[in-house]
Amino acid sequence: MSVQPQIPPVENESLEDRLYTVRYDDPGDSHLDVKVADVCATCETNDCVKVCPANVWREGDDGVPTIAYENCLECSSCRFACTYDNVVWEYPKTGGGVTFKHG
Amino acid sequence: MSPERDVERDTRAERDTRSEPNYDDHFDAIVVGAGLAGSAAALTMADRDLEVLLIERGSSPGAKNVFGGVLYTPTIRELTDFETAPLERYVSERRFSMLSQDDETAVSLRPGAWHTEPHNDSYTVLRGDFDEWFAEQAVEKGTTLVTETTVTGLVRDGGRIVGVETDRPDGTIRAPYVVLAEGGNSLVSEGANLKSTETRENVAVAVKEVLEFPDTDDAIEDRFRLLEDAGASYHYFGEGAVGDAFGGGFIYTNEDTISVGVAYRIEDAVAANQSPEATLNAFKTHPAVAPLVRDARTVEYAAKTIPEGGAESVPELVHDGAAIVGDAAGLVLNNGVHLEGTNMAVESGYQAGRTIAEAAAAGRTDAGALASYPTALENSFVMKNLEHYDWLMTKAEADRELLFETLPRAFASAGTEYFRMDRDPKRVHEASAKRTVLDAVGGWVGAAKLAFRYRKVVT
DSSP states (O other): OOOOTTSOOOOOOOHHHHHTTSEEEOOSSOSEEESOHHHHHHOSSOHHHHHOTTSOEEEOTTSOEEEOGGGOOOOOHHHHHOTTOOEEEOOOSTTOEEEOSOO | OOHHHHHHHHHHHHHHTSOSOOOTTTOSEEEEOOSHHHHHHHHHHHHTTOOEEEEOSSSSTTTTOOOOSEEEOHHHHHHSOGGGSOOOEEEEEEEEEEEOSSOEEEEEEOOGGGGSTTGGGEEEOOHHHHHHHHHHHHHHTTOEEEOSOOEEEEEEETTEEEEEEESSTTOEEEOSEEEEOOOSSOHHHHHTTSSOOOOGGGEEEEEEEEEEOTTOTTHHHHHHTOOTTEEEEEEEESHHHHTTSSEEEEEEEOSSEEEEEEEEEHHHHHHSSSOHHHHHHHHHTSTTTHHHHTTOEEEEEEEEEEEOOOGGGOOOOEETTEEEOGGGGTOOEESSSOEEOHHHHHHHHHHHHHHHHHHHHTTOOSGGGGTHHHHHHHTSHHHHHHHHHHHHHHHHHHTHHIIIIIHHHHHHHHHHHHTOOSSSOHHHHHHHHHHHHHHHHTHHHHHHHHHHHTGGGTO
């Protein structure tokens, strides 16, 4: 995007601050997992990381994605994005996970 | 009797020994998910004297739901006392913008008729409020609503679906009919082999922010030229909205907030060089969008996937003992001009509920007895509209560079040329502007081909 002096500044809050706007009740354990860890180790595209809007799927030091499930917005993009069908996705149990006030 | 059935019998016998509470046989129908489709189904069945259990995994109906922002209400108005519905604003303007990197070319519609009730049945709502209200309408008709309960699977007897498994202690609940209204992330339907997992070409990822203007009174009314409870629905496409992806951006005005978001196909999201959040940030800083969202504070950040496969992706809608409705059935129309889903969700829930009530009166649960649901949907605006636009999406996908990059640039450049102020005669600028657009579409031959390709839009 080119810089134009007439564009008013738009303060985009950090992803962390934005994620803080939604309530998250930790169900205790992750509702996300991978089916076969070796598949992720050999995957070069990490599409789960690229599509995740909440930085839940993160590139690890070794290039293999790690899961920080606590901020999951439950959009399920990772499940559709993975071309190896290697994402285990369960609904968080007993009302846990994200709660949208507005939606 | 098949060995598989023996196994299921054993499982059932084991369950029967479990302690109370035992809801088996208490309900005529179970609805999975208290969104718009689920509550419409529950309300319709309860209204016909069925005992209905509506199961919601969130802490309240709507707690897990996200949508763009406009609710289309023709059916919901028939089903409820709509006067009491928590609406934000009615849509008084629809605006469509083509964005190149720096330019905007827009068409805006503000028909006077939209100011008069029923306001073209188009309202902005917030799902947290609205879904809770709508589920409450079903409860008032006699539906039993349970929240914080997740359906984890279906119970079968032979091939027939006879109930659901939940994550509650003694969580098996039986009923002759199950309505699956679990949304686009339909784990239960997929787990029970009632539908296949949608491909990433057919699913969009959407991110949205609800923004407020803490330091500015009347910011929404002023920026969007609105009076009282009139509202606006702005749609954006082209590379300035979501880069070279297949999708677009949107802004909707709520009462005291605005909803700003982008939605584009997952296939494109993984190919892009930025996260969906970064795409949303870029959209908000486009020169045409930034003045509308400046000085705003994020009230909520949300994300969702949208099933955009169209008519071809709609699964078998009825099975022995079950029906699929709403997003779970892929009932969404997103073609750039029409962005609909809530109306289809409510219509499908209503038609499925009506069909089940008729089947119950006849004492039948087989898929054949539920066939009038898909037939009714086929004869309604839902499937007619989806089928009408399936071809458009296929063509648009093939033409996406032209539609999302070349044309927005050409129109902006032609507009700049057409209105250019210098000492040349207008005729020179008009000819040049026309040439710019013609060149973009490949001359007269290209224009003719393009017109032929999209002739169904006007015929």
